[in-house]
Amino acid sequence: METLANLESFVRSAEIGSFSAAARRLALTPAAISRNVAQLERNLGVRLFQRTTRGLTLTEAGERFLQTVQGGLDSIQSAIADITVNAGQPAGVLKLSAPPGFGMDYLLPLMPAFWSATLQ
Incomplete structure (x- = not known):
């Protein structure tokens, strides 16, 4: 099972096109983002990004995976945000x-x- 951090690192890197920019957005280091994505790729057994010195591009498998997980990740993050806003409040x-x-x-x-x- 993939961790939320690995999935979020992948989705944000794919959206922005850069590990560095995704790291700034997620308040992590670029090395942490790269490590999370590498672990995700290792666990899935497929390359999600084509890495060059100029940036990142999604592979075909990466594009399919992004389309599949992006909406789910946003839903999970919305649910987490909603529950933490109301945490500790009786209902x-x-x-x-x-x-x-x-x-x-x-x-x-x-x-x-x-x-x-x-x-x-």
Whole structure:
């Protein structure tokens, strides 16, 4: 199974056409991007890029692979961003069951702070 970092390094390098530019965009070093792509190529058993001193071009296999994984990677990143934005925030219905005395003395005084924190 490929790691998300390897796939992201490949997709961003293919979009931009450069390991250096992809590294700047992903806040990594060009060597890390190159290593991730090389590991991906090794695991797949196919060359994805034709590397020259002037830049990168996708091989035929690389073009097919990019078309296949690009939308999925964007969907995964959107899902991760969505869940991290809402991380730690309660959602849904809150049901409490407690004896009336405990609820009145301990739970009820906490509710205004809870509501104001969750409604932001």
